Amino acid sequence: MLRLTVLGSADAFNSGGYLHSAYLLEGKAGTLLLECGPSVLAGLKRQGLNGDSIDAVLVSHLHGDHFGGIPFLLLEYLFESPRTRPLLVAGPAGTQEKVEQLYDCYYSRDHLDRLGFDLRYIEIAPGDELELAGMEVGAFKVPHGAEPYCLGYRIEDSSGGSLLFSGDSAWTEDFVERSAGVDLFLCECCFMDKITDFHVSYAQLAANRERLGCERLLVTHLGSAVRQAADLDAELAVDGQVVELGA
Numbered sequence: 001m002l003r004l005t006v007l008g009s010a011d012a013f014n015s016g017g018y019l020h021s022a023y024l025l026e027g028k029a030g031t032l033l034l035e036c037g038p039s040v041l042a043g044l045k046r047q048g049l050n051g052d053s054i055d056a057v058l059v060s061h062l063h064g065d066h067f068g069g070i071p072f073l074l075l076e077y078l079f080e081s082p083r084t085r086p087l088l089v090a091g092p093a094g095t096q097e098k099v100e101q102l103y104d105c106y107y108s109r110d111h112l113d114r115l116g117f118d119l120r121y122i123e124i125a126p127g128d129e130l131e132l133a134g135m136e137v138g139a140f141k142v143p144h145g146a147e148p149y150c151l152g153y154r155i156e157d158s159s160g161g162s163l164l165f166s167g168d169s170a171w172t173e174d175f176v177e178r179s180a181g182v183d184l185f186l187c188e189c190c191f192m193d194k195i196t197d198f199h200v201s202y203a204q205l206a207a208n209r210e211r212l213g214c215e216r217l218l219v220t221h222l223g224s225a226v227r228q229a230a231d232l233d234a235e236l237a238v239d240g241q242v243v244e245l246g247a
């Protein structure tokens, strides 16, 4: 069984008072933190966690609300919850440079030399397939306007649980093809009706719901209008929600 805990389900604006993007995936052989927004420590600690179970961090793109919590996670490991196990941080090209710049901006780059554990980076290109925390991860490029690119991921655990994650993305026909057979499609949904080339709207998801091959659709990264809307034919993610995937 693959267990998903929603640590943060808001957009960049913490709409509705919800936390920035972060999802904990606990699989048969490891634990993956998918996205690491600035409020990640609040998200973990509300679940009684300090992050020590995390084997790898995977981010979709280098916008602040998705990777800006990595320095805080490292700070936690440095001072509050000392770590000795290696940590993998995976994301698009430029992830290591951006994380180091951000850490230096927040605190001091010197900290990174005395973390006390091996911090390794994997930079992912569209089309790459890799194993992280015992899970098979397939990366594909999605339309979002982030530099150098934004990735969506299809993740399959050795337990059989699987999900498709949109990252931040405009609607793309790729979602129809790649959602085939997954237990869950975790899809961003920033707007109600507004059509843009960088985020999905509820109207687009509703119009295409029958074409998606996922068992369950959970919408997240919710903008304020979606969060407040009544009578939506969609399941809205909430912080702290747990979803069990697979057998």
Ligand SMILES: [Zn+2]
Binding pocket: 061, 063, 144, 146, 168
């Ligand atoms: Zn973004």
